[in-house]
Amino acid sequence: MDVLSRDDLKLLVRQPRSSCVSLYMPTHRSGPETQQDPIRLKNLIRRAEESLVAAGIRRPDASEVLRPARELIEDEAFWRQRSDGLALFLRTGWFRYYRLPLAFEELVVASDRFHVSELLPLLTGDGRFFLLALSENEARLLAGTRFNVHVVNVPGLPAGVKDALRYDDPQRELGSHAAESGGPGARVVLHGQGIGAEVQKERLGRYLQAVDGAVRRSLREQQAPLVLAGVEYVRAMYRDVNTYPHLLEAGISGSPDRTSTEELHTRAWALVEPHFARGRDAAAAAYRGALGTGRASDSLEDVLMAAEAGRIDVLFVPTGAHVLSASAASAVVSHADGGRELGGADPIEQAVVGTILNAGTVYAVPEREMPDGAPVAALFRY
Numbered sequence: 001m002d003v004l005s006r007d008d009l010k011l012l013v014r015q016p017r018s019s020c021v022s023l024y025m026p027t028h029r030s031g032p033e034t035q036q037d038p039i040r041l042k043n044l045i046r047r048a049e050e051s052l053v054a055a056g057i058r059r060p061d062a063s064e065v066l067r068p069a070r071e072l073i074e075d076e077a078f079w080r081q082r083s084d085g086l087a088l089f090l091r092t093g094w095f096r097y098y099r100l101p102l103a104f105e106e107l108v109v110a111s112d113r114f115h116v117s118e119l120l121p122l123l124t125g126d127g128r129f130f131l132l133a134l135s136e137n138e139a140r141l142l143a144g145t146r147f148n149v150h151v152v153n154v155p156g157l158p159a160g161v162k163d164a165l166r167y168d169d170p171q172r173e174l175g176s177h178a179a180e181s182g183g184p185g186a187r188v189v190l191h192g193q194g195i196g197a198e199v200q201k202e203r204l205g206r207y208l209q210a211v212d213g214a215v216r217r218s219l220r221e222q223q224a225p226l227v228l229a230g231v232e233y234v235r236a237m238y239r240d241v242n243t244y245p246h247l248l249e250a251g252i253s254g255s256p257d258r259t260s261t262e263e264l265h266t267r268a269w270a271l272v273e274p275h276f277a278r279g280r281d282a283a284a285a286a287y288r289g290a291l292g293t294g295r296a297s298d299s300l301e302d303v304l305m306a307a308e309a310g311r312i313d314v315l316f317v318p319t320g321a322h323v324l325s326a327s328a329a330s331a332v333v334s335h336a337d338g339g340r341e342l343g344g345a346d347p348i349e350q351a352v353v354g355t356i357l358n359a360g361t362v363y364a365v366p367e368r369e370m371p372d373g374a375p376v377a378a379l380f381r382y
Helices: 006-013 032-054 059-072 117-122 170-182 195-218 232-241 261-290 300-308 347-357
Strands: 020-026 085-091 094-100 107-111 129-134 139-144 149-151 226-230 312-318 331-335 340-343 361-365 377-380
Touching: 006 094, 006 347, 020 032, 020 059, 032 059, 032 107, 059 085, 059 094, 094 117, 117 347, 117 361, 129 195, 129 232, 129 261, 139 195, 139 261, 149 261, 195 232, 226 232, 226 261, 261 312, 261 361, 261 377, 300 312, 300 347, 300 377, 312 347, 347 361
Parallel strands: 129 226, 312 361
Antiparallel strands: 020 085, 020 107, 085 094, 107 331, 129 139, 139 149, 312 377, 331 340
């Protein structure tokens, strides 16, 4: 699974205006449905080509735009790593894909910009968290929601102490410590204390620093809380080297090597749910307190202007909101049932994107939970 960051969103929304194609589809991790995923992608590409042609693009040019996606159909290595959903973004000479923990509905959008609405639940501040399952033998980073967790592919994440320090010579290190303590003939004691324990602690510390570096690079620009799972002394040492600013104080005790993924998810959600509720309630109270002062608004027009200026600190939007602007740039939207419609820029999507790109927090909540029943609610930085 890939991690979607603010940088990825920025990359997508700031692409030059051209013939842009956005493809979304569900994928399957196992079972007979996996054989249907490449076929589903092939059908999406065919629909995308027809959408480009309908938008006035010459068929040979449309085919060239979609060529990188078409090459994935027969790429066995690509299909060996899957998540719950696949999102692809193509324009002439440019291509990106993301394997993400959302089972997207099939959707094809051909427009002069990329369609990113389906990605936004992965970047809002309510309900997403990360879980680092850490032991001397293994390190796993998982991304989670209220419903499940999935392993994240983290480049450079060591599999354990031996993997992180595989080029070291333990005997040479022990000999060096022995020489410092008692000369070449000194006896090295590998019990719970003494020189051997010091060496093991030093090696563990270097491993944990390598884990932190890989996690930090993978979670750059992320603001979701991170839960740490591991035995007490490993968690304590990791906290000393951790550089991810959203690591929760509370963690999951015990060896994650002996704990099922389902149990890790249950215990992690018990820790993060109160964290989310406190943050959301405090933001709603701050919004209500700021109404009438110029620091908050429920006007979509005001919110859009503030989002463009980078002024929004917290934004509440209703889940499933889709308010189309009458002046939006046209797009051909192709649905799974074969129907097409003219779509366009969604003002609420624009507000959400602008807030996220400027390091604000977005809460997508059921309509009944919107502060004071507002259609949109924003707390401004100034």
